[in-house]
Amino acid sequence: MTEQTLQVEILRYRPETDQDPAFQTYTVPYRDDWVVLDALNHIKDNIDRTLSYRWSCHMAVCGSCGMMINGEPKLSCHAFLRDYYPNKVRVEPLANFPIERDLVAVTDDFMEKLESVKPYVIPQQERAVDEGPHLQTPAQLNAFKQYTMCINCLLCYAACPQYGLTPDFVGPAALALAHRYNLDTRDAGREQRQEIAASNEGVWDCTFVGECSQACPKSVDPAAAIQQTKIASTIDWYKALLNPWGKR
Amino acid sequence: MDVIETDVVIVGAGGAGLRAAIAVAEADPSLNVALTSKVYPMRSHTVAAEGGAAAVIKDNDSLENHFNDTVTGGDWLCDQDAVELFINEAPKELTRMEHWGCPWSREPSGHVAVRPFGGMKVERTWYAADKTGFHMLHTLFQTSLKYPSIKRFDEYYATDLLVEDGRCQGIAAIELRSGQMRVFAAKAVIIATGGAGRIFPFTTNGGVNTGDGAVMAYRAGVPLKDMEFVQYHPTGLPGTGILITEGARGEGGVLINNEGYRYLQDYGLGPPDPWPRKKAMELGPRDRLSQAFWHEERAGKTVATPHGQAVHLDLRHLGEKKINERLPMVRELALSYMGVDPVFKPIPVRPVVHYMMGGIHTDIDAATPLAGLFAAGECACVSINGANRLGSNSLTEILVFGGRAGRGAVEHVRSGGKDVDRTAIEEQAGEAQKRVAALFQKADGTETVVGLRKEMNHIMETGAGIYRSKESLEEACKTIGELRRRYADVRLEDKSNVFNTDLVQVLELGSMLDAAHVLAHSALNREESRGSHQRLDKTERDDETYLKHTLAHYTGEGDPRLEYLDVKITKSPPGERVYGGAAS
Ligand SMILES: Cc1cc2nc3c(=O)[nH]c(=O)nc-3n(C[C@H](O)[C@H](O)[C@H](O)COP(=O)(O)OP(=O)(O)OC[C@H]3O[C@@H](n4cnc5c(N)ncnc54)[C@H](O)[C@@H]3O)c2cc1C
Ligand code: SF4
Ligand code: FES
Numbered sequence: 001m002t003e004q005t006l007q008v009e010i011l012r013y014r015p016e017t018d019q020d021p022a023f024q025t026y027t028v029p030y031r032d033d034w035v036v037l038d039a040l041n042h043i044k045d046n047i048d049r050t051l052s053y054r055w056s057c058h059m060a061v062c063g064s065c066g067m068m069i070n071g072e073p074k075l076s077c078h079a080f081l082r083d084y085y086p087n088k089v090r091v092e093p094l095a096n097f098p099i100e101r102d103l104v105a106v107t108d109d110f111m112e113k114l115e116s117v118k119p120y121v122i123p124q125q126e127r128a129v130d131e132g133p134h135l136q137t138p139a140q141l142n143a144f145k146q147y148t149m150c151i152n153c154l155l156c157y158a159a160c161p162q163y164g165l166t167p168d169f170v171g172p173a174a175l176a177l178a179h180r181y182n183l184d185t186r187d188a189g190r191e192q193r194q195e196i197a198a199s200n201e202g203v204w205d206c207t208f209v210g211e212c213s214q215a216c217p218k219s220v221d222p223a224a225a226i227q228q229t230k231i232a233s234t235i236d237w238y239k240a241l242l243n244p245w246g247k248r
Numbered sequence: 249m250d251v252i253e254t255d256v257v258i259v260g261a262g263g264a265g266l267r268a269a270i271a272v273a274e275a276d277p278s279l280n281v282a283l284t285s286k287v288y289p290m291r292s293h294t295v296a297a298e299g300g301a302a303a304v305i306k307d308n309d310s311l312e313n314h315f316n317d318t319v320t321g322g323d324w325l326c327d328q329d330a331v332e333l334f335i336n337e338a339p340k341e342l343t344r345m346e347h348w349g350c351p352w353s354r355e356p357s358g359h360v361a362v363r364p365f366g367g368m369k370v371e372r373t374w375y376a377a378d379k380t381g382f383h384m385l386h387t388l389f390q391t392s393l394k395y396p397s398i399k400r401f402d403e404y405y406a407t408d409l410l411v412e413d414g415r416c417q418g419i420a421a422i423e424l425r426s427g428q429m430r431v432f433a434a435k436a437v438i439i440a441t442g443g444a445g446r447i448f449p450f451t452t453n454g455g456v457n458t459g460d461g462a463v464m465a466y467r468a469g470v471p472l473k474d475m476e477f478v479q480y481h482p483t484g485l486p487g488t489g490i491l492i493t494e495g496a497r498g499e500g501g502v503l504i505n506n507e508g509y510r511y512l513q514d515y516g517l518g519p520p521d522p523w524p525r526k527k528a529m530e531l532g533p534r535d536r537l538s539q540a541f542w543h544e545e546r547a548g549k550t551v552a553t554p555h556g557q558a559v560h561l562d563l564r565h566l567g568e569k570k571i572n573e574r575l576p577m578v579r580e581l582a583l584s585y586m587g588v589d590p591v592f593k594p595i596p597v598r599p600v601v602h603y604m605m606g607g608i609h610t611d612i613d614a615a616t617p618l619a620g621l622f623a624a625g626e627c628a629c630v631s632i633n634g635a636n637r638l639g640s641n642s643l644t645e646i647l648v649f650g651g652r653a654g655r656g657a658v659e660h661v662r663s664g665g666k667d668v669d670r671t672a673i674e675e676q677a678g679e680a681q682k683r684v685a686a687l688f689q690k691a692d693g694t695e696t697v698v699g700l701r702k703e704m705n706h707i708m709e710t711g712a713g714i715y716r717s718k719e720s721l722e723e724a725c726k727t728i729g730e731l732r733r734r735y736a737d738v739r740l741e742d743k744s745n746v747f748n749t750d751l752v753q754v755l756e757l758g759s760m761l762d763a764a765h766v767l768a769h770s771a772l773n774r775e776e777s778r779g780s781h782q783r784l785d786k787t788e789r790d791d792e793t794y795l796k797h798t799l800a801h802y803t804g805e806g807d808p809r810l811e812y813l814d815v816k817i818t819k820s821p822p823g824e825r826v827y828g829g830a831a832s
Contacts, residue, residue, distance in 0.1 A: 014498040016744050033487065033554075033585070045698045049741035051751045054287070056454040057491050059581065062291040063383055078584065100425060111288075111402075119390040121349040135358030141351060148351045148383060152290050175570075177390070183303040184349060 004030040006081055007088035008039050009011060010051065014100050023090075030085055036076040037065055039089070040103075053103035060217060063151035066158065068092040073155035073215045094158040096167075110154055111171055113170050116196050117178035122189025140185045147180030147225055149218040156212035156222050166199040172212035172222030175203060179225035182232075190232075200231035206230075249677055250430050251670070254282040254399070256657045257419055257434040259406045261285035262292030263381070263646035264625025265446035266388040271654025273395035279661060282432050284401040284421055286752070289389045293442055293454040297381020298493035298577060299365060300373035301643035303338035306362060311335050319820050321367045321533050322605075322634020323779035324795065325474065327816040330612045330630045334641075334648050337732035341647035342374050350387040351376050364498045365639040367533035367832070369526055372500075373640040378493050378577040381520070381643060395799070404430070404713065405752055406460065408680040408725060409437065409468040409621065410673040416468070416621035417668045420677040422684070424752070427745025429499050429684065431677040433468070433668045434637065436620050436657035439465055439608060443626040446756075447764045448601040448713075449705035452484055452491040458756040459763035461627045465608045466762060470616045471799040473629040475606035476771035477764070477780050479637055480714055482537035484600025488585050492578055492597055494639050497530040499574050501563045503537070504594065505549040515540040517828045527831040535636040535780045536827065538599035542714050552598050560594035567591075599714060603642065605633040605780065609799055614653035620660060624653040629809070631797065633792040635670060635779025687754060693739025697753050700731055700738065704757075704764055705733075711770050717784040721772035728765045729807070735761055766808050770798045773810050791822050 005027050013021035026047055028039045037055055044051050051075070054064040060078040069079050070090050081089070097105035127134070155187055156172035157163050163171050178197050182190040206226045213223040251705040256272050258265045261283050269283045285292065304314050304541035314335040319326050346352055346360065353361045353375050354610070364371035376383035390399055406421040409429070418433040441461025445453025466472050483492040497503075500523065505511045510529065513520045517540075524531055541559060544550050552555040563571060563578070568591045571579050575590075582588045582595045607629040614622045614630070625646045632645060711724025735758060742750035777783050796812040803809050 005389075014744055015746050033587075044749070045586070049697075050744070052742075052747050052749045054285060054291075056291050056456045057296050058294065058454065058488060061379070061586075062287075062293075062295045062454065064287065064291045066728060080584075104747050107288075114390075115393045118394075120394045121347065121391075127347050128525070129340045129343050129347070131354070133343050133360050136354055136357040138354050138356060141354055145351060148386070149379075150386075151295075151382070152386075181349065186347070186349060 006030040006039070006085055008043070009088055009090045010103070011092040012102055014050070014101055030081060032082045033210065034081045036069055036079045036081065036089060036091060039081060040091070041075060052101050061151060062151035066094050066153040067154050068095055068158065073158035075153060075155070075217050078217060094154055096158050096160070096164045097154070107154060110152070110157060110171070110174070111168065114152070114176040114177065117170065117174050118189060118193050119177040119181060121181060121187045122192060123186065124188035127226060134186050136185055143179045144183035147176045147183070148219060150176055150220045151218055153217065155215040159211040159215035161209055161211060162205050162207055166205055169204050169205040170196060174225065175229060176220055176222040176225040194233060194236065197229050198236070203230045203233065208220050249674060249681065250428070251433055252282060253433050255279040255434060255661050256436045257282045257284065257432040258438045258440060259284055259419060260292070260440035260442060260625070260627070261289035262440060262442050262625065263294035263385055263388060263643065264650035265438070266385070267647050267650030268438050268440060268624060268654035268657070269394055269398045270388070270395065271651040272658055273397045275655050275658040276662070277395070277397050279397060279658060281398045282401055282434065284404040284419070284432065286405045286424070288401065288402045289400070290386055291456070292385060294381045294385040296452070296454060296491070296693060297643055298378045298491060298524060299495040300363060301342055301376035301384070302365065302373050302379045302638070302640040303342045303644055304335065304372055305339050305360065305647050306372065309372050313369050314338070315370060316820065317368050318632060318638050319634070320825050321636055321638035321824060323636055323789065324820070324822040325434040325631065325634035325761070325778060325797070325815055327631050328818040329816050331476045331632050332764050332818065333612055334632045334645065337648045338644045340643060342649065344355055345384060345387060345647065348387050348391045351383055353377055353505055356763070363495060364524060364526055364531060366494050366497065366531045366537070367527060367638050368531070371526070375495065378495055378575050384643060390585035401643065405406050405755065407465065407684065407755060408676070409756060410462050410616065411468050412669045412672040414678070415619045415666065417673050420680040424747050427748055429677060429681040431674055433670060433673060435661045435664055435668060436622065438653045438657055438740065439621070439623040439627055440625045440653070441627045443600050443604045444760065444763045447704060447760045447767070448708050450484070450489050450709070451601040452481060452489050454600070458760050459627070460756065460759040461623070463759040463762045465616065465621065465623065466766065466800070466802045468618065469499045469802065470621065471609045471801050472766050473606055473609040473797050473799055474631060474770070475604070475766045475800060476774055476798060477605035477635050478601060478712070478767070479534055479603040479605060479780050480538035480599040482534055482541060482599050483561055483597040485581070485586055486553045486596055486598050488557050489600045490581055490585055491600070491602070492561060492581070492595060496561060496563060496578050498524060499570065500524050500566055501530065501561050503530055504560045504562055505544050506551045507549065511544050511549065512537065512540055515543070519829045521620055528828045532827045533636060534639060538714055539782060541599050551596060556598065558596035558598045561596040561597045563590040563592065564592065598799055603635055603637055605629065605631070607637065613656045615656055620654040620664065622656050624649040635781060684751070687740040687751065688743050690740070693737050695734050695737045696739060696749070697757050701734060701757055704728065704731055704761060712771055715782050715784050716771055718772070721768055725772055725807070726825045728761060728768050732761050732765060766800045769808050770800055770810065774798060795822060
C-alpha cells in the first residue's frame, strides 16, 4: 500500500531575502492522529530546516502555536489533519499581526495591551500572609472562572474584524482578563481598569460580531466580557450623571 | 555588542523565574531586573502542570506528615534541612499565590480545597481544577506586570554565563527577532530554565525543556547534582506523551492490565480497595508504579496500541458529572488526542519521562558554589526531591526556592558590592558570539540535528530508562560520548538571522547532549537501586556507599568528573519505604 499523503501550503516570509510573503507547498505523510503541528515538525525535521514557527506544549495549553489554518484562526497543535484530508491544508501566520518571519507573528501589541488593563489583583487593602487565604465560595469563583481560562493564544485578535480596522482597540483577550479581575471578590481595582476598558479604544470599539468567542479554543467568551463591561460602564456613566457629587 | 546593564538577570520566565523576579522587586524596588526567556513567559512549561501544589493547610494534616512523605518518597536522598524549610514555607507561598488571585478550587465553605496525590499520607494538594500549573503561571506572569522594575526580554536565547574573577557577572543571549547577541551585565544571575525531558524520546515535557540553563552552569564550572534520577510518570498517552494527571487516580481512577486486573496489588501496593486508599495501589509512588508497568509489559499483560504497549486507566465508575467537574482537561485530552472518551472507555496509558530530580547544585538559599549565581526550579537540585520527587512538590518548590533565589540575589547585590568587569565580560561574550558565528561560516557540516537527536533519544531510552544495568549504561556513556564528538560537525542549514529556529535547535541539542552525558555517567557510577534509579545488576539500596549526592564536574571534551557529597539527615534515619495497606 502506498503511503497516504497530504499537501500543506505554507506562507513563507524571510524578511532578509524575501520581498513579499509567498506560498510554498510541502507533501507530508497523512496520519489520522496527527495535528497540523505534527505536519510542520515533520517538514522541519525532514524537508526544510528553514521553516520557522512557534510551539512548545503540543497540548493546547501554552498558546504558542496560533495560526490561520485554511483561513481560520486555530491552534496548530489542536487542528487535526483528519478534519482536512484529503484536501490540502493552507497555513498562514495569525491575521491582524505583522509577520516577523514565516508563521511567526509580531505580537508586541498584545503584550502592551494586556499590561495596560492591569491584569492583577488590586486589593482594597494589602493582606498579610499570616491572615491566610481569603474565603471565596465556589459560586464566587464561578463568576469569573471562565475568564481565567485564557491562554493568550490571540486567535480572538486574529478573528476580530474591529481589531483589524482599528489597531488601537484593546481587544478581546485583554478586555476579558480585565473583566476577570473586576469580577474577582479579592479585587478592588475596577475603577483603575475602567479608565482603559471604558475608553474609546476599549469596549466601545467592539461592534459585537462575536467572532472572538467563536474562535476561542478555551471557551473564554470574550464577547460576553466586553458586553458586560459595556453595561457596567454605562451604569457608571448614568450614576455619575444622576448623582454627580455622590461616590461612585 | 549591545550591553544591557542591570542589577539582577534571570534566565527563564517559568514559575521559578517569575517568582524570583517578583521577590527581587518586592525586596528592593530600586534594583533593576532583566527577565530573559527563550519563549514568552506564559509559554513556559509550568503551564502544562495539571494536578496541583502541595502544602499543609488542613487540620487533619501536619508538617511532619509532609516531611515524612517527601523524605520517604525520595528514598532518603533528600537533604532534610532543605525539606524542613520547604514544608514550612510551602503554605505561605501558596497563600501568597491566593492573594495574587490564583483561582484555587474551593470547598463549599469557601476554604481552599485539597486533593490526594500518590505517596501522600493525607491529602494536601491545592489545585485549580486540573490546570493548576497554567493558573499559577498566568497568575505569576500577570502579577509580575505590576512591578516597574521588572523588564522583560522575551524570546532571548541565553547561551553562556559570563564569569570573571570567580564571580558570575552576567549572561550572553541571542535576541531571536534580530539574531543579534547581547550582553546582560549584572551583579547577580538566577537560572530558572526548567527541565530536560527532551533528551528522551517519550516525555511529558514541552519542546522547550532542553536543559539549557543547567548545562550553561555546568560548562561554567558549577557541578550538576544527582542527574541520574529521572522520574517516569506512570500515566502518559502513548504517542504524544501527553500527561494524564495523577489527580485522575486521586479522584478514584484505577489501573488495569489486559485481563482487566488491578495489577498493582502484585507489586506490594495492595490491598485493592474500591476507593482511593492513600499511599496504596494507584496512589503509590510514581517510581513504583512505572516499574510495575515494566514487569507487566515483560509478562505480556499489557495492551497493544499503535504507539506501543499500554495499560488502561479506568475512570468510568466516576461518572460523567464528576469527570466533568474535577477532571475536565483529562476528558478533553483523551478525547482529542486518543479518540477515547473516559466516561465510556478506559484510557490507554504508559510510563513517560516527566521530571528531572537532579540539576544545578545549590544550597538551601538557592545559591550555587559560584559567587553571584543562583538557581531555582526544575533546573536546580537543592535537594528536596531526592531519588524520586513526591508528586505536587515541584509546583510548590518553584515558588519557595524561586522566592529564595530572588531574595538571595538582592542580598548578594547589596552586600557583594563589587562592580561588573565590563571589559572582561564583553570579551567573553565576544567568544560566545564567535562560536555561534562559526556555525554560520561552516559550509561542510556532515551531521544533522535530527539525526543526532534521534540517536541520543534512542540510547537514553534503551540505556538509561526505567531499568538500567552496567552494560546498558556503559553503552549509553559510549554512544553519548561519540555523539558529543560528532556534534562538532553539526550542520546549520538556515543561515538567516531573524527568528532562526534551526539555530535554536542546534544549540539546544548541544545542551541536551551534555545533560545526557552527565546523566549516563552519574547513573553508571551509582551501583545501587534507589527511587527512580533502578539497576537490574544492583537491585538493593546501598546506604553504606551511596547515601550521597552525585556531583558531576565539567571537564571539557572528556567525561564528567564525579564526586560525592553526604546527604543531610537531621531527623529521619534511612528506613524502608512502606506503601500499600501497611502504610495507612
Ligand atoms: C505535563 C506536566 C505536568 C506536571 N504536573 C505537575 C503537578 O501537578 N504538580 C507539580 O508539583 N509539578 C508538576 N509538574 C512539574 C512542574 O510543572 C515543573 O517541574 C515546573 O513547572 C518547572 O518550572 P520551572 O519554572 O522550573 O521551569 P519552566 O516552567 O519549564 O520554565 C523554564 C523557563 O526557562 C526558559 N529557558 C529555558 N532555556 C532557556 C535559554 N537557553 N535561554 C532563555 N530562557 C530559557 C524557558 O523559556 C522558560 O521560561 C508537571 C510537569 C509536566 C511536564
Ligand atoms: S480569549 Fe480565547 S482566543 Fe482569545 S487569547 Fe484567550 S484563549 Fe485565545
Ligand atoms: S503548542 Fe502549546 S498551544 Fe499549541
